Amino acid sequence: MFTTEPVLELEQADIYQGTKLVLGDVSFQIHKGEFVYLIGRTGSGKSSLLKTMYADLWLQHGRGRVAGFPLDQLKPRDVPFLRRKIGIVFQDFQLFFDRNVEENLKFVLKATGWTDKAKMTARISEVLMQVGLGTAHKRLPHQLSGGEQQRVVIARAMLNEPMMLIADEPTGNLDPGVSDQIMGVFKQINNAGTAILMATHNYDLLNKFPGRTLRCQDGQVIELKG
Numbered sequence: 557m558f559t560t561e562p563v564l565e566l567e568q569a570d571i572y573q574g575t576k577l578v579l580g581d582v583s584f585q586i587h588k589g590e591f592v593y594l595i596g597r598t599g600s601g602k603s604s605l606l607k608t609m610y611a612d613l614w615l616q617h618g619r620g621r622v623a624g625f626p627l628d629q630l631k632p633r634d635v636p637f638l639r640r641k642i643g644i645v646f647q648d649f650q651l652f653f654d655r656n657v658e659e660n661l662k663f664v665l666k667a668t669g670w671t672d673k674a675k676m677t678a679r680i681s682e683v684l685m686q687v688g689l690g691t692a693h694k695r696l697p698h699q700l701s702g703g704e705q706q707r708v709v710i711a712r713a714m715l716n717e718p719m720m721l722i723a724d725e726p727t728g729n730l731d732p733g734v735s736d737q738i739m740g741v742f743k744q745i746n747n748a749g750t751a752i753l754m755a756t757h758n759y760d761l762l763n764k765f766p767g768r769t770l771r772c773q774d775g776q777v778i779e780l781k782g
């Protein structure tokens with residue numbers, strides 16, 4: 557069905573927190589343009605799985621590949637390059653509250669090697685437009701609503717045109733109406749070709765926006781049949 561290499565692939569991977577096996581024998585693939593939910597009870601291993609994808613947890617057993625990087629042979633110096641190919645969105649916004657929106661985004665561009673001021677300005681405008689915040693450049697995070705702050709975080713994750721977004725409870729702190737709007741932003745990004753893997757407890761979202769779903773359960777990752 558798919559002719560291209562998957563954006564993300566795990567094969568018989570074991571996910572550990574320290575010496576504790578959290579998830580065993582995990583195998584699945586995500587391809588370009590797919591939208592995948594990751595569900596499961598508290599403590600079932602969703603965050604640990606996502607952390608393995610962006611090399612916050614080291615893959616010690618099994619094989620894994622994300623955006624062309626082999627997780628099982630990754631060197632510390634590869635990690636920043638891997639993270640440029642995937643955008644990461646958390647529940648808590650983690651913006652610099654003493655810097656305006658533009659400065660928050662410019663910080664990431666500079667940290668990832670951008671130097672040309674005109675290109676940086678243009679890219680910042682593009683990503684802010686993409687998330688529906690085209691006029692928010694000079695606003696400080698505390699002058700934005702929670703939903704708007706999350707949009708800035710999504711814009712930040714998109715700066716380097718990632719192949720995939722990994723989102724851990726991105727609507728966890730938001731009201732239902734605002735969550736739906738944020739979901740709309742993710743869907744739009746997804747429709748433009750970026751794969752999305754989203755861990756969530758929010759079953760309303762799954763009902764409203766059905767999609768492929770993986771569940772962490774009893775130390776395994778199970779594909780739910782639609």
Ligand SMILES: Nc1ncnc2c1ncn2[C@@H]1O[C@H](COP(=O)(O)OP(=O)(O)OP(=O)(O)O)[C@@H](O)[C@H]1O
Nearest residue numbers: 573574578596597598599600601602603604605772
């Ligand atoms: N830093 C850590 N050190 C040791 N054990 C950890 C650490 N983080 C998580 N764990 C353990 O690993 C297991 C999986 O936790 P994880 O955070 O991945 O679950 P989760 O499904 O994301 O939970 P939640 O929905 O509450 O965020 C739990 O038993 C947890 O106690």
